[in-house]
């Protein structure tokens with residue numbers, strides 16, 4: 001089907017400089033989500049324009065993330081296990097979660113209440129099923145994108161999950177056993193099995209109590225994939241507006257106006273894919289999004305020789321992931337609830353380093369090449385928000401939290417299906433990802449003080 005014919009509304013610049021370019025869909029945000037969205041729409045014949053507030057793409061959450069495509073291992077953060085661990089974490093220096101009440105702001109409270117509600121066994125199983133379906137679907141579509149770009153975006157395969165204590169591992173197995181109907185492709189490994197899967201761990205200071213092997217999970221450099229997508233878009237006729245923040249979205253009758261610092265653009269449809277900036281932007285169109293910024297950290301080491309070969313692995317007790325990226329090894333973790341401040345803090349970076357040298361003692365005196373902190377756009381249920389909101393031509397592709405690299409390709413296809421067909425249709429059930437009343441209510445007062453980027 002020709003998307004152009006379907007979209008119907010050409011975009012014009014409302015200024016008087018005559019610089020008018022017909023565009024069907026505008027995408028706000030030049031991270032992995034916006035770029036994957038633009039690619040999917042361009043592939044279908046839509047004329048697309050991408051707006052990014054920074055001078056280049058992938059400078060925010062997509063810049064130096066953990067690099068893992070968790071096709072089979074994706075789980076929502078809000079789980080019965082988290083609820084059980086919270087009291088212990090209050091006293092553990094290496095706790096993966098940190099709350100900074102004075103920085104978070106009161107607006108975070110309804111979000112936190114809703115997140116806690118999602119830690120029940122019942123909610124977790126529902127959310128996990130939806131997330132797993134989308135993650136698996138997305139992996140298939142990443143393969144299509146690789147074929148279309150004639151390049152590899154996610155070269156590595158196989159991820160090993162490790163547990164430090166027998167108790168945690170037993171609980172994880174029990175939870176997995178309850179979810180047999182998801183048919184997750186996973187192998188359960190005893191301590192010896194973990195070492196066989198990753199002999200490099202024989203050097204570790206600690207021994208895993210057990211683990212899981214996910215053969216279908218993949219890994220690769222998200223920022224490099226963004227670069228390749230951007231190059232493909234510009235070569236194939238997409239218009240890319242860098243350094244041009246969208247300040248407001250004004251719904252019209254059969255069109256939408258994007259207001260930037262440079263011009264007003266009249267477009268047929270708009271997709272908001274602006275990461276943690278999405279809530280502020282959506283609010284200009286009277287849409288409340290339940291998105292909370294959660295800071296994460298990464299360190300990038302020159303990889304010890306054997307670590308370059310993989311597999312990727314993760315310390316599930318401390319929620320730190322390790323990913324070989326060519327001649328580098330990326331370690332990523334931490335969830336700090338502290339508002340929109342994205343500056344790195346040495347104490348969290350050193351916690352990641354401590355965990356890294358437990359498993360790979362050779363890294364002890366290795367300096368990180370890149371220390372980085374960034375904000376994940378989290379929803380209380382851990383599911384992204386996808387699809388049309390109202391009937392004004394505004395679509396959402398937001399709230400991917402810790403899994404945006406994993407979910408980007410599948411999420412882009414779901415939103416593009418809806419833009420093209422005008423209805424909620426596609427290969428998987430996308431109903432769990434809609435912004436329904438329950439999900440909206442958690443965003444009623446989140447971050448009322450934040451204004452859109454730019």
Ligand SMILES: Cc1cc2nc3c(=O)[nH]c(=O)nc-3n(C[C@H](O)[C@H](O)[C@H](O)COP(=O)(O)OP(=O)(O)OC[C@H]3O[C@@H](n4cnc5c(N)ncnc54)[C@H](O)[C@@H]3O)c2cc1C
Nearest residue numbers: 029031033053060061062066068246275277296404405406
């Ligand atoms: C420490 C860490 C580790 C992670 N590890 C993994 C992992 O291993 N696997 C995985 O799947 N995911 C991982 N993630 C999550 C993943 O990185 C994110 O979900 C993903 O990058 C989100 O992409 P995005 O495009 O929505 O956001 P971003 O990359 O933040 O892009 C949003 C863009 O929108 C732009 N923008 C915002 N407002 C406006 C505006 N008003 N106008 C124009 N532009 C605007 C911003 O400048 C930005 O470039 C990790 C995240 C972190 C923080």
